[in-house]
Amino acid sequence: MKRLLSGNEAVARGAWEAGCSVASGYPGTPSTEIMETFARFPNVYAEWAPNEKVGLDVAIGAAYAGKRTISTMKHVGLNVAADSLFYVAMTGIEAGLVIVSADDPSMHSSQNEQDNRQFAKFSRIPCLDPADSQESRDFTIAAFDLSEQFDTPVMLRMTTRVCHTSSPVEMTEQQQQIPAKGPYPRNTAKYVMIPVNARKRHPIIEERIEDLAQFAESFAYNRIEYRKNDLGIITGGVAYQYAREVFPQASILKLGMVFPLPVEMIRSFCKNVEKVIVLEELDPFIEDQVRLMGFDIYRPNHVEKSETYHTKSIFPITGELNPEIVRFSAQKAGLLEFTVKKEGTSINLPLPARPPTLCPGCPHRSSFYVLSKLKVPVNGDIGCYTLGVAPPLSTIDTCGCMGASIGVAHGAAVAGDQERHVAVIGDSTFFHTGIPALINVAYNRSNVITVIMDNRVTGMTGHQDNPGTGFTLQHQATVQLDIEMLVRACGIEKVLTVDAFEVEIIEKTLKQWMKEAGPAVLITKEECALLPSARKKYLPLLVTDQCNGCTVCFRIGCPAILKSEELDPKYHRPLAIIDQELCTGCEICAQVCPRDAILFRDQVIAQRKSEEV
Amino acid sequence: MDQKKLKKDYPDGVNFLLTGVGGQGTILASNVLADLGLALGYDVKKAEIHGMSQRGGTVISYIRWGEQVFSPIISKGDADIIIAFEKLEALRSIEQIKPGGLLLINDYAIVPVTVSSGIFEYPEDEKIHKTIIPFTSNEFWVKGLDIAEEIGYPKASNVVLLGALSTLLGIDEQVFLKVIAARIPQKYYSLNELAFQRGANSIIG
Numbered sequence A: 001m002k003r004l005l006s007g008n009e010a011v012a013r014g015a016w017e018a019g020c021s022v023a024s025g026y027p028g029t030p031s032t033e034i035m036e037t038f039a040r041f042p043n044v045y046a047e048w049a050p051n052e053k054v055g056l057d058v059a060i061g062a063a064y065a066g067k068r069t070i071s072t073m074k075h076v077g078l079n080v081a082a083d084s085l086f087y088v089a090m091t092g093i094e095a096g097l098v099i100v101s102a103d104d105p106s107m108h109s110s111q112n113e114q115d116n117r118q119f120a121k122f123s124r125i126p127c128l129d130p131a132d133s134q135e136s137r138d139f140t141i142a143a144f145d146l147s148e149q150f151d152t153p154v155m156l157r158m159t160t161r162v163c164h165t166s167s168p169v170e171m172t173e174q175q176q177q178i179p180a181k182g183p184y185p186r187n188t189a190k191y192v193m194i195p196v197n198a199r200k201r202h203p204i205i206e207e208r209i210e211d212l213a214q215f216a217e218s219f220a221y222n223r224i225e226y227r228k229n230d231l232g233i234i235t236g237g238v239a240y241q242y243a244r245e246v247f248p249q250a251s252i253l254k255l256g257m258v259f260p261l262p263v264e265m266i267r268s269f270c271k272n273v274e275k276v277i278v279l280e281e282l283d284p285f286i287e288d289q290v291r292l293m294g295f296d297i298y299r300p301n302h303v304e305k306s307e308t309y310h311t312k313s314i315f316p317i318t319g320e321l322n323p324e325i326v327r328f329s330a331q332k333a334g335l336l337e338f339t340v341k342k343e344g345t346s347i348n349l350p351l352p353a354r355p356p357t358l359c360p361g362c363p364h365r366s367s368f369y370v371l372s373k374l375k376v377p378v379n380g381d382i383g384c385y386t387l388g389v390a391p392p393l394s395t396i397d398t399c400g401c402m403g404a405s406i407g408v409a410h411g412a413a414v415a416g417d418q419e420r421h422v423a424v425i426g427d428s429t430f431f432h433t434g435i436p437a438l439i440n441v442a443y444n445r446s447n448v449i450t451v452i453m454d455n456r457v458t459g460m461t462g463h464q465d466n467p468g469t470g471f472t473l474q475h476q477a478t479v480q481l482d483i484e485m486l487v488r489a490c491g492i493e494k495v496l497t498v499d500a501f502e503v504e505i506i507e508k509t510l511k512q513w514m515k516e517a518g519p520a521v522l523i524t525k526e527e528c529a530l531l532p533s534a535r536k537k538y539l540p541l542l543v544t545d546q547c548n549g550c551t552v553c554f555r556i557g558c559p560a561i562l563k564s565e566e567l568d569p570k571y572h573r574p575l576a577i578i579d580q581e582l583c584t585g586c587e588i589c590a591q592v593c594p595r596d597a598i599l600f601r602d603q604v605i606a607q608r609k610s611e612e613v
Numbered sequence B: 001m002d003q004k005k006l007k008k009d010y011p012d013g014v015n016f017l018l019t020g021v022g023g024q025g026t027i028l029a030s031n032v033l034a035d036l037g038l039a040l041g042y043d044v045k046k047a048e049i050h051g052m053s054q055r056g057g058t059v060i061s062y063i064r065w066g067e068q069v070f071s072p073i074i075s076k077g078d079a080d081i082i083i084a085f086e087k088l089e090a091l092r093s094i095e096q097i098k099p100g101g102l103l104l105i106n107d108y109a110i111v112p113v114t115v116s117s118g119i120f121e122y123p124e125d126e127k128i129h130k131t132i133i134p135f136t137s138n139e140f141w142v143k144g145l146d147i148a149e150e151i152g153y154p155k156a157s158n159v160v161l162l163g164a165l166s167t168l169l170g171i172d173e174q175v176f177l178k179v180i181a182a183r184i185p186q187k188y189y190s191l192n193e194l195a196f197q198r199g200a201n202s203i204i205g
Helices: A007-019 A030-037 A050-063 A075-080 A082-091 A117-124 A133-149 A195-216 A239-246 A263-272 A285-292 A323-332 A365-374 A386-389 A404-414 A427-443 A483-489 A503-515 A590-592 A601-612 B005-007 B026-039 B086-096 B124-132 B144-150 B152-167 B173-181 B186-204
Strands: A004-005 A022-027 A045-048 A069-074 A097-103 A154-161 A165-170 A222-223 A228-236 A250-255 A257-259 A275-279 A422-426 A449-454 A494-499 A522-526 A562-567 A574-578 B013-023 B045-049 B058-066 B079-086 B095-105 B137-144
Touching: A004 A007, A004 A045, A004 A133, A004 B026, A007 A030, A007 A069, A007 A097, A007 A133, A007 A154, A007 A483, A022 A050, A030 A045, A030 A069, A050 A069, A050 A075, A050 A082, A050 A097, A069 B173, A075 A082, A075 A097, A082 A117, A082 A195, A097 A133, A117 A154, A117 A250, A117 A257, A117 B137, A133 A154, A133 A165, A154 A222, A165 B026, A195 A275, A222 A263, A222 A590, A222 B095, A228 A239, A228 A263, A228 A285, A239 A250, A239 A275, A239 A323, A239 B137, A250 A263, A257 A285, A275 A285, A365 A386, A365 A503, A365 A522, A365 A590, A386 A422, A404 A427, A404 A449, A404 A574, A422 A427, A427 A449, A449 A483, A483 A494, A483 A522, A503 A522, A503 A590, A503 B086, B005 B152, B013 B026, B013 B086, B013 B095, B026 B058, B026 B152, B026 B173, B058 B086, B079 B086, B079 B152, B086 B095, B086 B124, B095 B152, B137 B152, B137 B186, B144 B152, B144 B186, B152 B173, B173 B186
Parallel strands: A022 A045, A022 A069, A069 A097, A097 A154, A228 A250, A228 A275, A422 A449, A449 A522, A494 A522, B013 B079, B079 B095, B095 B137
Antiparallel strands: A004 A165, A165 B045, A222 A250, A562 A574, B013 B058, B045 B058
């Protein structure tokens, strides 16, 4: 059977076919759809964990208990789970464990573009790097077998382009039946990593990598495609596609396993081609290893230092590759002739940018509007609300990683910074890594004011359930975490939960708290405007002839409020109009309008009724 | 099914670039085009980026049909066909088009906040057209939303555009509709069929 699948769907498919029956992870672009797809298969357990570290520990426990298990996360998620990665690399497992790291070259939706193949080498586990959806499915199955054969977790390293590209996949209709393993292991020498045991395990995992390197020589997904012998390209992952596209005649050593590498295979490839280059995205991961093996890699005379890292010889170290970049780099390196392209036409019209913005009706908007008026330093976090940085709200001053907001604000406060520091964090991010930071604020008594923007869902990644929503990934009803109670239990005494659309209460509360010492937490609660239940309540608002173009409503940065072509007769300023397709009726604009020129929902309803009469 | 015109016009396969704004139905349209490529016997790759770009930003997908497709990304100047679900986005992607390539534009504007906040001006139709001329004369404007609204189903403006495309490529309507049927709930099929046909006829008329 052949079907069009995205790389993410193919990983889920492969896992299911391989008899994987447990999955735990945390949503993060570009990995999210793996779990969402896997959760719908029969005979599987799949869950969203509060963060990647918990997710990986869960997966490890399941693999200790003899079930084939997968744990998924985006690249920076593996930073959170790194502690667990390193101990499970030491202990090994009872049944196959696959750790999916979905990297994001070009940072389409991430704060960095770290190359997680390095984590595989760092922790001494094998790394498979698929180039399309078929390989995503095949490599996932291979990863489970490898994991059990070598008693090691296996990293399946995806990239955004592979995750989100769909291509045909040949598959089977059957889930492998994995024979039941014995009882939960009572093998302390292997599973209890106290120093005396860990010291004995370390040589074992170093030997394991040696064995895997041997195995790599005959691994089915490492292959040589001989074509012409003047140029040989060593490549892995999606870069293989660009190699085929740009160098159709070149010989290629395609590495399905990018760590550890097959030294003899590389030796024979290098012997049979005149010139060898490495084509890979991001770090010179393969290239550095091949150089260390002592093989000669072609290096152009002129390398522009600004574009390549000192050990990456031809292709850029930053950003996602594409055929254009690969071709241009190869031309500069003298590997391809510069083609005389018809004078490339380019447009000379400045185009209005279309940056991502907080949606119309977004419940985060009100807090950002108030914070922008208060002009306090705001330490932000990862989620939709990072968009509070965009003009005209321009409210976020720092944002680094999941859960960082509260700790950073606390650090600035204890450093004696003269301004009052605010942290803003969403519900899911608070559960992820915000809680320990808030405990720290309470415990060490800093003045930090934290705004928890509770929109009742994990928003940015596309509405995943979390411990606050009352449902699990597999749609089971469950307990709903009470954020206010949790905050109080952390030791914060000043806590208030408000309706996120209540601009005045938010402003009054924050202003009051600014005058008082001590930590405080404001929970602004309202469901994401894109949730189906919120959509049912949409009611577009109207601007009356009281508008005089004062511009206050423009300052909330709502895409539904437009400047009319009509000018105010007195001041000649454009009047406001509301796009009836976009407006949800959240009433933030109506609340901030100083002339009451925007009708509230009940006024709109009343006006409609009177028009009907 | 003999797709003579298609094979004659595009002997090496077809590179599509779809562009629009989050929420406009570009994802469904690109899924349909990927399925259609498979139904016509091509190897297919379809690439799109999810994530932050969906929050009111530009959404681009690539669909490539060919005997064997490698790169999921289409290089600058290699898009045979661009379908722009929003006028401004047609301009943003125009440098990607092959000289003389087919450009299908939905005559519909979604004003970005950078315009409503007064930083930029939204280009007028005449200006859009003039900017396109150096790239291609193969330019078609379709009133996708108007047509979809006429039949009482404004959501189907994407399918109106697919209908227009079927006429321009000479692809058998039944093959196309079968692929669409497989991608949408059955109760909406007849409306989508109507939208498709109105789109197809909009090119002839």
